[in-house]
Amino acid sequence: GDSVTQMEGPVTLSEEAFLTINCTYTATGYPSLFWYVQYPGEGLQLLLKATKADDKGSNKGFEATYRKETTSFHLEKGSVQVSDSAVYFCALPRKESSYKLIFGSGTRLLVRP
Amino acid sequence: NAGVMQNPRHLVRRRGQEARLRCSPMKGHSHVYWYRQLPEEGLKFMVYLQKENIIDESGMPKERFSAEFPKEGPSILRIQQVVRGDSAAYFCASSPFTGPDGNQPQHFGDGTRLSIL
Numbered sequence: 001g002d003s004v005t006q007m008e009g010p011v012t013l014s015e016e017a018f019l020t021i022n023c024t025y026t027a028t029g030y031p032s033l034f035w036y037v038q039y040p041g042e043g044l045q046l047l048l049k050a051t052k053a054d055d056k057g058s059n060k061g062f063e064a065t066y067r068k069e070t071t072s073f074h075l076e077k078g079s080v081q082v083s084d085s086a087v088y089f090c091a092l093p094r095k096e097s098s099y100k101l102i103f104g105s106g107t108r109l110l111v112r113p
Numbered sequence: 114n115a116g117v118m119q120n121p122r123h124l125v126r127r128r129g130q131e132a133r134l135r136c137s138p139m140k141g142h143s144h145v146y147w148y149r150q151l152p153e154e155g156l157k158f159m160v161y162l163q164k165e166n167i168i169d170e171s172g173m174p175k176e177r178f179s180a181e182f183p184k185e186g187p188s189i190l191r192i193q194q195v196v197r198g199d200s201a202a203y204f205c206a207s208s209p210f211t212g213p214d215g216n217q218p219q220h221f222g223d224g225t226r227l228s229i230l
Contacts, residue, residue, distance in 0.1 A: 004155075034218060036221075041223070042223050042224075043117070043119075043204055043221035043222050043223040043224050044156070044204065044206075044221040045221070046218045046219075046220070049218060089155055089156070091155075097169060098211055099144070099146060099161050099168075099169070099208075099211045099219075100158045100161070100169070100172075101146075101148075101156070101158065101219065102158075103155030103156045103157075104155055105153070105154055105155045106153075106154070106155050
């Protein structure tokens with residue numbers, strides 16, 4: 001069945017470091033792919049998305065490229081800030097019921113000053 | 114321009130009591146989804162509703178859990194006779210429509226943290 005696998009956290013970085021959070025997926029066809037971010041005590045916010053292969057989603061300095069060859073959608077940022085500390089979720093819609101989002105288990109990012 | 118509103122933010126119940134969680138979707142949104150998040154896990158789909166209709170409740174436990182989205186008022190997730198294992202964060206999301214490939218992102222509320230004593 002469809003699934004999403006994320007690298008385990010926590011990921012601890014110093015401010016201005018380069019960030020990569022890995023996400024790979026298993027799915028039928030080519031679904032849209034999403035990254036959501038959850039700040040402490042809050043709900044999920046859509047960070048970026050890509051709707052087809054080779055698309056690059058970007059927002060707030062974050063980027064992710066839809067790679068169908070490697071079935072990956074890794075999240076990257078060139079220079080993280082303390083305010084980026086949060087939990088990041090990779091997600092995709094289930095093919096037969098596209099309203100059902102399948103989430104990875106989340107990767108906690110902690111950025112130190 | 115209010116987003117998805119959930120209340121209460123925190124809810125404490127004793128075993129055996131009932132919990133009612135409310136969700137008001139974004140203005141103009143007629144589709145509501147409930148998800149549950151256990152500690153250190155991702156969100157798991159529970160139920161999808163449109164006004165006055167349950168479209169898909171395949172993620173809901175068969176007993177004690179129910180959901181509704183009446184013509185007027187918020188969507189309600191109801192948990193009867195709560196047990197310790199119901200402790201979790203419950204998130205509501207809404208969308209204006211579902212695209213054919215799930216292209217339409219869902220907008221999430223801040224969640225209700227349910228604690229069972």
